[in-house]
Amino acid sequence: MVAFEAVTKRFGRDDENQFTALDGIDLSVARGAITGIIGRSGAGKSTLIRLVNGLERATSGRVVVDGVEVGGLSESGLRDLRREIGMIFQHFNLLSSRTAFENVALPLEIAGLPAKAIRDKVGPLLDLVGLGDKSNRYPSELSGGQKQRIGIARALATSPKLLLSDEATSALDPETTQSILDLLKRINAELGLTVLLITHEMEVVKTIASDVAVIDRGRIVEKGRTFDVFTDPKHETTRALLSGLAGAKLPEAIARKLAATPQAVSRTVVRVTFFGETAQQPLVSRLIQELGSEVNIIAGTIDEIAGEPYGSLVIAYSATPEVLARAERFYRQTGLQTEVLGYVA
């Protein structure tokens, strides 16, 4: 649906003051999928998304949306393209002097639709986002989540093929975020809309994006299925971004006691990751049996990434050679992914 081919974007006129915001981006966004772009502040996420609707032009390379190269479009071509692309924002960008209905109607008025056609379109859209009864309310009378629902209805008014989301849930509390993500997921499934979202919130990507790309200082450093990238991050930036996710961190009290090498009477601390088929099996009880030694469970989470089950358990057991050999054998047989985090006395 969207392809970035060797895209570079530089800001600034003369050579000395030039800043390279994007550097050789190759990325393809699958039709009908929800794709997340994550990265730190200033990594280039907004610039990337602004190239898609032609608010910025690439310095070199091509941005292709639904077969059309954005860089080659005239002003009227860009207007046509923008009708195919809906956009939602962190701060909703609603017009305060217009009611919910009038905000959603705006893109249709601009497109020149007659009043009756506008009414026929806006009513169902307000129902779709669950705000059919708030049609005459002004933005100041709506909650953050309701404002974003109006933003989503407005973005869908011209029946776009692509929805761009720029930190759409970053100003919302976790519960409201969840309800907006549920709505986006439903729209994606029911309307077959392709969604490209940028966010610094890993939870958002984990919850709804099937695919993810990690951007760091203007370059894509990692990309793939969200489940694969989140369960086995390869790049240091990805690891750092994911370290804040629930369950990724060791409890502080244990982390402080952890030594890098075995000491006298030590126990080894291991993170065991369960995913795919292994997430469904009673492997913990089997592991305890196989080791024939006490196992302490230190931390653990069972969760879903992009709809697939995933578990992470931090355990400690005796670091004697016999127990370690039995553990190794068990991990080999079961295909469990493990990581030795350190040793405690």
Ligand SMILES: Nc1ncnc2c1ncn2[C@@H]1O[C@H](COP(=O)(O)OP(=O)(O)OP(=O)(O)O)[C@@H](O)[C@H]1O
């Ligand atoms: N018009 C501009 N002129 C000069 N530099 C710019 C311009 N727009 C963006 N930049 C620079 O490009 C880099 C990438 O900015 P961008 O807004 O794309 O990052 P971001 O990942 O979206 O950050 P954030 O999460 O903070 O919004 C930043 O260093 C920014 O200062």
